[in-house]
Amino acid sequence: MISNHSIILSSNHYCNSLTEYSRRKSREVYIGEIPLGGENPIRIQSMTTIDTMDTEGSVAQTIRMVEAGCEYVRITAPSVTEAQNLQEIKKELRKRGYKVPLIADIHFTPNAAELAARIVEKVRINPGNYADKKKFEVLEYTESAYQAELDRIRARFTPLVKICKEYGTAMRIGTNHGSLSDRIMSRYGDNPLGMVESALEFLRICEDLNYYDIILSMKSSNTQVMVQAYRLLVQKLDQEGLKPYPLHLGVTEAGEGEDGRIKSAVGIGTLLEDGLGDTVRVSLTEEPEFEAPVARMLVDRYIKRPGHLPIKKVDKIPINPYQYEKRKTREILNIGGENVPRVIADMGLFSDVEMKDLKYIGHHYLPELDKWIMNDHGTDYVYTGLHPISFMLPNGLKEIMDYDAWILSDDKVNKFPLLTRKQVLQLSAGEVHPVLNFLRIRFIDLDKAIIRLLKEHHNYVILMDTDNEHAMAEQRRFFFELIEVKIDTPVIILRKYRNISEEQLQIYAGTDIGGLLIDGLGDGTTLSTQLLFPRAKDKMLKLVKQFNIITFGVLQAARTRMSKTEYISCPSCGRTLFDLQETTARIRKRTDHLKGVKIGIMGCIVNGPGEMADADYGYVGSGKGKITLYKGKEVVKRSVPSEEAVDELIEIIRADGKWIEPDNLVLSS
Numbered sequence: 098m099i100s101n102h103s104i105i106l107s108s109n110h111y112c113n114s115l116t117e118y119s120r121r122k123s124r125e126v127y128i129g130e131i132p133l134g135g136e137n138p139i140r141i142q143s144m145t146t147i148d149t150m151d152t153e154g155s156v157a158q159t160i161r162m163v164e165a166g167c168e169y170v171r172i173t174a175p176s177v178t179e180a181q182n183l184q185e186i187k188k189e190l191r192k193r194g195y196k197v198p199l200i201a202d203i204h205f206t207p208n209a210a211e212l213a214a215r216i217v218e219k220v221r222i223n224p225g226n227y228a229d230k231k232k233f234e235v236l237e238y239t240e241s242a243y244q245a246e247l248d249r250i251r252a253r254f255t256p257l258v259k260i261c262k263e264y265g266t267a268m269r270i271g272t273n274h275g276s277l278s279d280r281i282m283s284r285y286g287d288n289p290l291g292m293v294e295s296a297l298e299f300l301r302i303c304e305d306l307n308y309y310d311i312i313l314s315m316k317s318s319n320t321q322v323m324v325q326a327y328r329l330l331v332q333k334l335d336q337e338g339l340k341p342y343p344l345h346l347g348v349t350e351a352g353e354g355e356d357g358r359i360k361s362a363v364g365i366g367t368l369l370e371d372g373l374g375d376t377v378r379v380s381l382t383e384e385p386e387f388e389a390p391v392a393r394m395l396v397d398r399y400i401k402r403p404g405h406l407p408i409k410k411v412d413k414i415p416i417n418p419y420q421y422e423k424r425k426t427r428e429i430l431n432i433g434g435e436n437v438p439r440v441i442a443d444m445g446l447f448s449d450v451e452m453k454d455l456k457y458i459g460h461h462y463l464p465e466l467d468k469w470i471m472n473d474h475g476t477d478y479v480y481t482g483l484h485p486i487s488f489m490l491p492n493g494l495k496e497i498m499d500y501d502a503w504i505l506s507d508d509k510v511n512k513f514p515l516l517t518r519k520q521v522l523q524l525s526a527g528e529v530h531p532v533l534n535f536l537r538i539r540f541i542d543l544d545k546a547i548i549r550l551l552k553e554h555h556n557y558v559i560l561m562d563t564d565n566e567h568a569m570a571e572q573r574r575f576f577f578e579l580i581e582v583k584i585d586t587p588v589i590i591l592r593k594y595r596n597i598s599e600e601q602l603q604i605y606a607g608t609d610i611g612g613l614l615i616d617g618l619g620d621g622t623t624l625s626t627q628l629l630f631p632r633a634k635d636k637m638l639k640l641v642k643q644f645n646i647i648t649f650g651v652l653q654a655a656r657t658r659m660s661k662t663e664y665i666s667c668p669s670c671g672r673t674l675f676d677l678q679e680t681t682a683r684i685r686k687r688t689d690h691l692k693g694v695k696i697g698i699m700g701c702i703v704n705g706p707g708e709m710a711d712a713d714y715g716y717v718g719s720g721k722g723k724i725t726l727y728k729g730k731e732v733v734k735r736s737v738p739s740e741e742a743v744d745e746l747i748e749i750i751r752a753d754g755k756w757i758e759p760d761n762l763v764l765s766s
């Protein structure tokens with residue numbers, strides 16, 4: 098296997114600027130009459146889930162998707178029969194006045210691709226399975242044997258390129274992390290470099306044939322891998338002198354509901370922040386018309402982004418943007434060092450927190466037992482501002498309060514003060530907590546005096562605030578400064594939003610906080626309630642609960658703290674063999690207490706096993722009413738009747754020692 102280190106470290110640049118919002122200038126590619134890339138707005142697209150042979154159903158669903166905001170619609174073409182039927186779908190859409198460009202989705206079947214390329218405006222091929230079949234074998238190649246493989250691919254792929262050129266059809270070379278060929282895996286590994294090389298092998302053939310109407314994508318269900326692969330792709334295109342092809346962004350198998358939205362934001366939003374991406378597909382296990390509004394919400398944030406407050410430029414990136422590595426920090430109590438990122442709930446707006454209120458942040462008091470129960474969303478700290486909590490807190494929950502309240506508190510040992518920059522510079526060491534103090538500052542506050550203080554005193558944790566519209570970039574710049582001046586103080590990322598909807602909060606927090614966590618930056622996070630309009634206490638408590646759940650969701654989506662089961666479910670398409678939404682809900686109901694376990698739920702056996710990537714267990718449709726169950730990549734049971742499959746799946750988890758009974762609550766006195 099080839100080492101990727103020297104390639105990676107030769108250049109760190111993958112975007113125009115890390116501090117000033119600026120969209121990467123890509124090549125303009127026309128898909129039918131709607132161009133993408135270049136100066137065009139970031140386009141929104143999605144994929145139908147109906148059987149492609151159902152012409153009327155496909156047309157109706159396409160229309161619903163267009164009405165919901167899709168600018169391109171992708172339809173699966175698993176064989177020449179479906180590819181041929183794209184003609185009928187297109188004819189009917191045009192007859193009804195819909196000019197939306199159609200994209201044929203191809204896996205394994207070059208003959209379907211060659212037919213579809215004559216019918217629709219774009220074909221999507223997966224370089225992992227266009228000319229290869231996956232057997233999960235480790236292969237060893239000599240240079241000449243590898244070259245012979247490339248020649249074989251060229252022979253198989255060239256006819257499609259020629260047809261696309263002749264018909265003016267665009268093409269997406271879309272790598273999926275989960276379906277890399279055995280050949281690529283053996284040579285480059287199951288990593289971002291393997292993903293990039295998988296696409297480049299096909300791209301070089303296109304350029305040799307003077308065909309450039311290409312869009313590239315690097316999807317994965319692992320947000321860290323996905324972000325690293327896109328960055329590496331851009332860097333490699335520049336390095337090799339290839340054209341700046343437009344990028345299609347997506348997180349595969351993101352799941353449903355809140356988890357799917359947050360995960361999509363963490364992956365897609367992180368790249369959009371750096372100006373990468375020309376078209377977006379959010380893939381949710383929901384009706385496809387629900388995807389476009391989420392994509393629109395992600396993309397629209399950048400319309401007004403240029404012109405944000407300036408951020409100090411950065412000459413050198415002090416982290417490796419192509420490989421996850423957590424920033425090394427000092428451990429202070431249970432924050433920083435090897436600890437998981439901590440969550441702080443903000444209850445600073447309440448003047449009278451009662452025992453029963455803590456259930457909104459995951460700590461339930463049982464009066465009859467005089468015990469506390471903590472669920473998976475039990476926060477580590479609660480901030481109470483100027484109104485300290487009057488009762489004894491449960492184990493596992495610590496209180497932070499404003500310094501002015503702390504100094505008057507009866508308990509200055511187990512409660513911790515939050516200080517402003519001014520306070521911290523005025524007070525002497527004896528007047529603050531000897532072990533843990535929180536210092537709330539913005540990047541602008543990080544001057545010589547604060548740097549000196551943080552170097553000399555190791556009882557501070559930074560609560561990193563920002564007022565910049567380009568918030569993620571400014572906070573990242575703050576981290577870079579800390580790394581450069583060699584300060585290992587732990588940092589809690591603070592984000593505050595002014596009265597936004599729950600869905601916006603999922604998307605914005607996913608992007609802003611997730612974008613930092615993905616690069617190993619941050620020892621914890623808090624969503625501040627400071628900018629919310631004050632409302633009745635019960636409404637505020639519900640908001641605090643929502644904030645708390647979203648915070649844990651972001652940590653999970655960025656793969657930095659697993660607090661719940663992860664479902665890697667495919668968005669479904671014309672190949673799907675069961676009702677994915679209903680099945681996902683059924684599996685979720687029985688397994689959502691299995692903290693950190695990853696379960697893949699895939700609609701078909703053709704692509705499912707590959708695309709569920711790093712799932713621990715897999716539930717894959719293998720025939721009408723038949724399910725094949727996996728442990729990792731290994732088949733454990735084939736053709737299980739679907740009505741028994743969830744029980745069988747649980748048995749496999751049990752036999753593997755990972756099953757726990759649903760009573761997952763932690764008791765504390």
Ligand code: SF4
Nearest residue numbers: 667670673700701705
């Ligand atoms: S795994 Fe799901 S989305 Fe992918 S091809 Fe199969 S059914 Fe379609």
